[in-house]
Amino acid sequence: MSFFRTILKYMECFTGLDIVAMHTMLINKPPDSGKKTSSHPLHQDLHYFPIKPSNNIVGAWTAMEHIDRNNGCLCVLPGSHKGDLKLHAYPKWEGGVNIMFYGIQDYDENCPRVHLVMEKGDTVFFHPLLIHGSGWNRTQGYRKAISCHFAGADCHYIDVKGTSQEVTERDISRIAKKLYGIPDDTSLQDMLRFRVRLVKGKRINL
Ligand SMILES: O=C(O)CCC(=O)C(=O)O
Incomplete structure (x- = not known):
């Protein structure tokens, strides 16, 4: 069975x-500058x-090479997907904060963390409420992974105005305007609707 069919089976x-596929990325984590720029x-x-x-949403993250704590592997808080969506804000790191890399401010510091050491081709599937991140890349090379978020086509859009996700809408629309000239009052759901692609079956709500 091909790699893609195996992913779909899960x-x-x-x-x-x-x-549907909502969002795909090739994540090319650069060497750290010493200021957490790669965290x-x-x-x-x-x-x-x-x-x-x-x-009904799930992320698939595939290592394209050996990934461990040295080049910035994923770190997850097991069981955290059973909680709610938490408030996100830019971390208070000096000089190393990347646009759109929001962090949770009030997670339980005592919650055990698991660092995912993975080999090329290993894939981890995770719930969209699972608290996770990745560490510094302490090597001189770029650490590579691919990820895609899938959803059931019968999921539905929500209006994020007045919610903790409003800040995402503001930042993404600012970037979309700069890169593609899209009006900066475009809603987060319209920006996503434009990117969603049918993978299998019928495109129902999304
Ligand atoms: O690849 C990484 O370093 C982290 C990716 C991640 O956490 C995400 O895309 O949500």
């Missing part, structure tokens, strides 16, 4: 048979998606 367990603060991916229900 996806269906979370999304159901009608599946990804602890966050929940749902913060970026104006969609419900969260149980």
Whole structure:
């Protein structure tokens, strides 16, 4: 079975048979400058998606090479997906904060962390409320991974105005205006609707 079909087989367990892809990335984590520029603060991916229900959304993150704490592996807080969507803000790091890399301010410091050491081709699937991030890249090379977020096509959009996700809408629309000339009052759901692609079955609500 091809790699993609194998991923889809697992996806269906979370999304159901009608599946859309919402967001894909090739993550090319650069060597750190010494100011945490390569760190990804602890966050929940749902913060970026104006969609419900969260149980029908799943992220797939695939290592493109050996990844461990030295080049900045993923770090997860097991069980944290059972909580709510938390408030996100830019971390108070001097000089190393990347645009759109929000972090959770009030997670439980005593919650055990698991660092995911992965080999090339290993894939981890995670719930959009799972608290996770990644550490510094202490090597001289770029650390590579690919990720895609999938959702059940019968999920629905929500309006993020007045919610903790409003800040995401503001930042993404600012970037979309700069890069593509899209009006800066475009809603987060319209920006996502434009990027969503049908993977399998029928495109229902999304
Ligand atoms: O690849 C990384 O370093 C972190 C990626 C991540 O946490 C995310 O995309 O949500």
